[in-house]
Amino acid sequence: MNHKQKKMLYRIILSAVLMVIIKLLPLENQYVELALFLVPYLIIGYDILRKAVYGIFHGQVFDENFLMALATVGAMILGEYLEGVAVMLFYQIGELFQSYAVGKSRGNIAKLMDIRPDYANIMQDGKLVQVDPDEIEVGTVIVVQPGEKIPIDGVVTQGVSSLNTSALTGESLPREVREGDEVISGCVNLSGLLNIRTSKPFGESTVTKILDLVENSSMKKSRSENFITRFAKYYTPAVCIGALVLAVLPPLVNLLYGNEADWSKWVIRALTTLVISCPCALVISIPLSFFGGIGGASSRGVLVKGSNYLEALSKTKYVVCDKTGTLTRGVFEVTQIVTSGEITEDELLRLAAYAESYSNHPISKSLKEAYRKPVDTTRVKDVEEISGHGVQAFVDGRCVAAGNAKLMESLMLTCEKPKEAGTQVHVAVDGSYAGYLLISDVVKPNAAAAIAGLKEAGVKQVVMLTGDAKSVAETVAGELGVDVVKSELLPADKVAEVEALLAAKEGKEKLAFVGDGINDAPVLSRADIGIAMGALGSDAAIEAADIVLMDDDPEKIAQAMRISKKTLGIVHQNIVFALAVKFACLAFGAVGYVNMWWAIFADVGVMVLAVLNATRALYVAPSSNATSLSHTNFKTNVKTNRA
């Protein structure tokens, strides 16, 4: 509890005790009773009365302070002294509870996103000194001890350690780093001492950018929030006028028909409706739900730049994905090994990797990576690179030629023509054809699950756009269960495709584009929602996108959709629940079935329930199949066939 809340608590206790004592006193004189009851009334309500008067003078007439002041002063005038004090007392208890609950939730969310480093260590005269990270210049070497956060982006100059990146990516597996590796701020150093040369000022480091982004996200308000603002603007005055009519009209009608006016009965009913109608439950719980949803998403490595995007995401019916880097890993790997039958697949791979061992070509790199064992270069002799064809070398005394079909032709050999798309490396050993290796871009292990997850989350159509050849695109699309494929597109064509889809979709449906942030900024900004993935460290992508996935896991898209749906669900529950209870109480209050005590209870109770419901948005269940998938090594994607 902060200072303000404690002060309020003392005021509540003091006035409650006074109220009870005065009630128990045997008082005969009405004026003495009023004078005594005014003491606890003013103790508990002086600020409300002051704000109400202040509001009238500044054109803020019909707010909740005005409602409360009117209701309680009205009760006092009618001689209901106890009710007058009690209503104010309960209102303040409700306010205190609300401010405490909101403060708690706010604190919880803020703690979740508390990745801001407070200091950086630098060596000064042989001693470690803590300084403000803002004062560190680019190129300074900072020291990060185990358990500390890396304050500024940089490169490790000394030390080996593992880093916990979960605050940034939601990924729980630690990342190993050593000398020469780039590290990003916001990660927690787990095991060893690291010296890091900073590559950016603090203000431009990843952690600062992310914090700015999340903190500013509540500035972009969703339609639900705007609805509530507009609603409150008309609702409160409407309720005040309604109450006034209720207080005046029935007595006048009574008088007209010659009955007793019964003023006090109708004024009390009118005051009751005023108490019930306080719109706090909505005004507070809805921004809180969105904030919770955004906070929960960011703890999973999904940054949402505004409540409006979180809302739009829940209405997404079309997801357009880029292929390379989004659904596929964007790196080339050996995906198939086919031998002519004379040697084993492993042997074929070994010979090809050895023969290519002196080359720096991406293809030779992927061969070496697939081989996985160190290459003993002393066993390779007489390497001859044949430009545009491949390479020929002696491995363990055997003549190995590895390269494209043209190389085989020049050796007078006929080679297989694989049906699958990709780059082929044919291998000939001692003058006879031995087989080929197929190298292609690899589909991410959970891409298919990600697309299934999108469909489950209510997406009607998943479209894949790519600049790749048709055969490659269709193979990948078939494997993943993508609905529509558009291949051989230039970057400008992608914008046109997205625009065509935007034109074709119906009214409220939204279209999301998912890309890796490289070369697709125009499409990201053109789509209703631009989602950039693998954005950690890529400023351009963070800038252009509306939703940023910190790592490159496509499953996060479906997870983000689930979070947005849950948040919107909570928002709608709160709107419906609060309005239903309020309107029901208003109706009963107007006909006299709800007294002042129930009214205040309904108002505060509804608000507390709505706030508690809103905090649910913060808690996001981890993706159900994420763990099982992380075990699936990409190596299992390598198919080994015999020709």
Next chain:
Amino acid sequence: MKKSYKIEVDCAACAMKMEEAAKKVAGVKDAGVAFMTQKMSVDFEEGVDVAAVMAEVRKQCKKVESDCEIFL
């Protein structure tokens, strides 16, 4: 030019009032109040005296919500 300020405000409705009040001040192109993070971001018109504009913003906000505070 955009700047962000730390604020203190008790309820979401009051934050909305502050936002509306700030938007009306001359020299302010746009303003937003985030109740959850207790921050106000103000987008100023070109070439205005930021300090003077913010003093006015604070004054107007105090008018609609006497309990609020903007830390300049």
